[in-house]
Amino acid sequence: GQNIDQPTEMTATEGAIVQINCTYQTSGFNGLFWYQQHAGEAPTFLSYNVLDGLEEKGRFSSFLSRSKGYSYLLLKELQMKDSASYLCAVRDETSGTYKYIFGTGTRLKVLA
């Protein structure tokens, strides 16, 4: 089957670094995505990993290990505006069609 696990909530302090972990199980892995969703708003695309390793984009980095079924999103120099839910999603390819499966998200609270 397909399954994505990530922590429900995390709290961190402004200026700090936080790492949000995601583990997944899927039979036809074809990429991992991170999205940010502020309360009451639509998710917005943050990053995409298909090969092992670290992808850096400004204050945000995303890491993937396909052999371990594991990814993390690293947020540096936290700002109050980073308070949001962070959704891990996996693209699964089965029988020539793609399914995008989202985790339930990690609610991050950034405290002053």
Add this chain to the structure above:
Amino acid sequence: DAGVIQSPRHEVTEMGQEVTLRCKPISGHDYLFWYRQTMMRGLELLIYFNNNVPIDDSGMPEDRFSAKMPNASFSTLKIQPSEPRDSAVYFCASRETGFPGYTFGSGTRLTVV
């Protein structure tokens, strides 16, 4: 670009009524997705289209749900008859071939009473 446009933003309806949600994808995007989001289940893929053709509708809960994409710039998701358990935020998203991420619309918050 105006982004993915959904209407209405909010819909309150009575159980048993028909509900139609609308979506206009970003021009040039050849994939369109309908998702439903609830606190309990998170984001669930209902159906997606490629070049206006439905590719995977295995996430559509039951026969009460139907989706169409008559052309590249318009899609509808219909629920008939609606039930209270259909209450959720329904998102439409689109993307273009070669770019992995989606662009989501602002969503339709549906409440069935």
